[in-house]
Amino acid sequence: MKTSFPIRLPALPPPPAALRTLIARLPIQPPSRLLAAALNRVLRPRLPADAALELADRTVEIEVRDFGLRCRLALRDGRFRSAPDHGPVALRIAADSASYLRLLRGDDDADRLFFERALVMEGDTEYGLLLKNTLDAIGPLLHRPA
Amino acid sequence: MNTPMNTRIALTVGPVLYYWPRRTLLDFYAEVAESPADTVVLGEVVCSRRHEMKAEDWLALARDLAACGKEVVLASQALLESAADLRALHRWADQTEFLVEAGDASALRALAGRPFVLGPHINVYSQPALREHAALGATRWVAPVELALDALALINPPAAPVNGGPANDTPVATEVFAFGRLPLAFSARCFTARHFHLSKDQCGFRCIEHPDGLLLDTTEQQHFLALNGIQTQSAAQHCLIADAPALRAAGVTRGRLSPTSRDFATVVDLFERTWNGPADAADAVAALEALSLPGGLVNGYAHRRPGLERMPA
Amino acid sequence: MQTSRTAHATLPRKPALVCPAGSLRALTLAIDAGADAVYMGLKDATNARNFAGLNFDLAQARDGIAYARSRGREVLMALNTFADARAPERWFAAVDAAAGLGIDALICADTAVLAYARDHHPDLRLHLSVQASATTWEAIEFYRERYGIRRAVLPRVLTLPQVEQVCRNSAAEIEVFGFGSLCVMVEGRCALSSYATGQSPNTAGVCSPPSAVRWEDGASGVSARLNGVLIDRYAPDEPRGYPTLCKGRFEVDGARDYALEEPTSLNTLALLPQLMDMGIAAIKIEGRQRSPAYVEQVTRVWRAAIDDCAAQPARFGVQPQWTAALGRWAEGQQHTLGAYDRPWR
Numbered sequence: 001m002k003t004s005f006p007i008r009l010p011a012l013p014p015p016p017a018a019l020r021t022l023i024a025r026l027p028i029q030p031p032s033r034l035l036a037a038a039l040n041r042v043l044r045p046r047l048p049a050d051a052a053l054e055l056a057d058r059t060v061e062i063e064v065r066d067f068g069l070r071c072r073l074a075l076r077d078g079r080f081r082s083a084p085d086h087g088p089v090a091l092r093i094a095a096d097s098a099s100y101l102r103l104l105r106g107d108d109d110a111d112r113l114f115f116e117r118a119l120v121m122e123g124d125t126e127y128g129l130l131l132k133n134t135l136d137a138i139g140p141l142l143h144r145p146a
Numbered sequence: 147m148n149t150p151m152n153t154r155i156a157l158t159v160g161p162v163l164y165y166w167p168r169r170t171l172l173d174f175y176a177e178v179a180e181s182p183a184d185t186v187v188l189g190e191v192v193c194s195r196r197h198e199m200k201a202e203d204w205l206a207l208a209r210d211l212a213a214c215g216k217e218v219v220l221a222s223q224a225l226l227e228s229a230a231d232l233r234a235l236h237r238w239a240d241q242t243e244f245l246v247e248a249g250d251a252s253a254l255r256a257l258a259g260r261p262f263v264l265g266p267h268i269n270v271y272s273q274p275a276l277r278e279h280a281a282l283g284a285t286r287w288v289a290p291v292e293l294a295l296d297a298l299a300l301i302n303p304p305a306a307p308v309n310g311g312p313a314n315d316t317p318v319a320t321e322v323f324a325f326g327r328l329p330l331a332f333s334a335r336c337f338t339a340r341h342f343h344l345s346k347d348q349c350g351f352r353c354i355e356h357p358d359g360l361l362l363d364t365t366e367q368q369h370f371l372a373l374n375g376i377q378t379q380s381a382a383q384h385c386l387i388a389d390a391p392a393l394r395a396a397g398v399t400r401g402r403l404s405p406t407s408r409d410f411a412t413v414v415d416l417f418e419r420t421w422n423g424p425a426d427a428a429d430a431v432a433a434l435e436a437l438s439l440p441g442g443l444v445n446g447y448a449h450r451r452p453g454l455e456r457m458p459a
Numbered sequence: 460m461q462t463s464r465t466a467h468a469t470l471p472r473k474p475a476l477v478c479p480a481g482s483l484r485a486l487t488l489a490i491d492a493g494a495d496a497v498y499m500g501l502k503d504a505t506n507a508r509n510f511a512g513l514n515f516d517l518a519q520a521r522d523g524i525a526y527a528r529s530r531g532r533e534v535l536m537a538l539n540t541f542a543d544a545r546a547p548e549r550w551f552a553a554v555d556a557a558a559g560l561g562i563d564a565l566i567c568a569d570t571a572v573l574a575y576a577r578d579h580h581p582d583l584r585l586h587l588s589v590q591a592s593a594t595t596w597e598a599i600e601f602y603r604e605r606y607g608i609r610r611a612v613l614p615r616v617l618t619l620p621q622v623e624q625v626c627r628n629s630a631a632e633i634e635v636f637g638f639g640s641l642c643v644m645v646e647g648r649c650a651l652s653s654y655a656t657g658q659s660p661n662t663a664g665v666c667s668p669p670s671a672v673r674w675e676d677g678a679s680g681v682s683a684r685l686n687g688v689l690i691d692r693y694a695p696d697e698p699r700g701y702p703t704l705c706k707g708r709f710e711v712d713g714a715r716d717y718a719l720e721e722p723t724s725l726n727t728l729a730l731l732p733q734l735m736d737m738g739i740a741a742i743k744i745e746g747r748q749r750s751p752a753y754v755e756q757v758t759r760v761w762r763a764a765i766d767d768c769a770a771q772p773a774r775f776g777v778q779p780q781w782t783a784a785l786g787r788w789a790e791g792q793q794h795t796l797g798a799y800d801r802p803w804r
Binding site: 224225226227228229231232235250251252254255256258267269270271272273274275278279290291292293296297300301328330331332333334335337340341360361362363364365366367368370371373378380446447450451452453454 | 541542543544545547568569570571574575591592593594595597598599600601602604616617618621624643644645647648649650651653654655656657659661662686688689690691692705707708709710711712714715718719720
């Protein structure tokens, strides 16, 4: 079941300072576009066709609270793309970077983080659950550092 | 063949779901005896700890009501847990004087082979399921409260009803829960006792203080549910008084009116005059509205909507 | 003290560990973590966990069964909603599909489904779902005598002595819940969800469906609504729960509280020796809607506990690391033995 991916974050677990530096180095490249590109490599190929269809054309806002970072994405025409900065979103997800990493590595589940308020999901709850269940079924997008 | 549009819809007085003092209960049934109701369902179906009436008291009351011309049905409990609960069930199953209404699958086993009533907590949601239960001997089916009228018509079609009874030759009659706070859920936990910070086994029988249940509101004061011991009910009263044409079209031949502590005789009269007489449905709704408990009237379930909604008939 | 355990000539029978799988990934992790059996459902309203993105299509079910088989484990399929009057044949088709897949047992609640399986697939093993609300041995016997069920899952409302009484008198195997979110109402006997939303476990395989949930930010906190009905309101720093209707905060007599049920989880780890003594055939872990990580880690703890208890029942004790591991995954972060010892009794 193990799959390796060409993409790695700079360090896992990431020292927040290092990530901050990384983000600071990318002032002109909107983080949404970076994230979309990453997801198109890591997630898109593993997304089942029916899930891709159901998830398509809705905007999701992802906030990394400890970095003050906000991304907006939508799955359009089969690709993740950055979405406009304004206007309504179907779902807003907010958590600290550490929680995201735990989720991406399959160390934790969204329900648990949600119960503890470490993860906030707002908006269309059904869409949120569809997204959560789809990602759960796919498995970790990142692997623990060796 | 009957023309379904003018057949009488029989009135069943459902079991008293609350814990009333014995005197109150006997006065209530004295009034029922004088009412136009066809059938009376007796017995404690919610909590086996309630003890104002013993089995013998229920049987004596049943005989009195039968002498007044009422058909009497003895109901078994909906949630059985202990050996004593099973004994109480067999007390009803062992007598043959009165029809018994099954509250759970233990009762189905005890009653198989004779005519009996399928209570509203037996999960019959499709025609094949009704056939399974009719094959046991059931002759009457009280539909689960969640079911829409269009489903009733599919499950027991008026033109071709499912056959039941011991010889499998008696058309099963469809009864709907037509008036009262809806019995929505059962738990092992007593919510009334919980509210008073009492344990279930030393509950002090505080539910006797709430003759129509204990109202539960949302944080913004919407009357939502009613606590009745281990049973959770709707705060609103389900009311199908204005739905007679739809009921007849769905093959319903009986309506169950669930006892309330006040004005119940008026309720029975209104249903009789509206369903089986010339009274105007809108007037009847207005009259029941004026008498209703906090929460008002609803009928969403009948129309395949959330139960708390109110739909035009 | 010396006579009780040593008098037994044989060790108590080891109950099967039955774990949830909402996805193929959860299934494989459960098997790898030591589940004796996993239970799953198809992607439709025929099972009681009918949520977006969950459950198996036929190809995934085939892969899952092959994975379990190759490791000597079982796959059970939950087909435990009630057939819809408008299309009961869909439930029958699901029975046919289950039989075609060669699953080890079908878990069902509806007499229509049970009868169909009995008549058309006599070799298919049937388990009685908790949704059938069979709380007494006589109720279980009804289903065994009529439909040939081999095992019954008990609703989470009985006390331990009541469970024992069922075990003693029933010819069917008994399965009990060991861990997971707690349903305070008798399963199969709760229409609260359809009262508020039109959909319930019995009619649609869902409780408090996400499509009816709305979160609203306001001056008085965050409100969780179910089809408009305010289920709970949280202060900004208060932990939030999924707005399951029975776990909301309501007002009774002017007092605002969890009037029905606090968000807690069931954990019967401490009762393992007694459950095994009674001859419980299987212990079920709740949570097909939870993540594969939950399934894997909860399964691992229960595997260790059951093995420990079977090896040395007299010396069994709940290990602190088990409690800590399960505590991490419990809803509401609280443990309770639930109805089995009835703290409210």
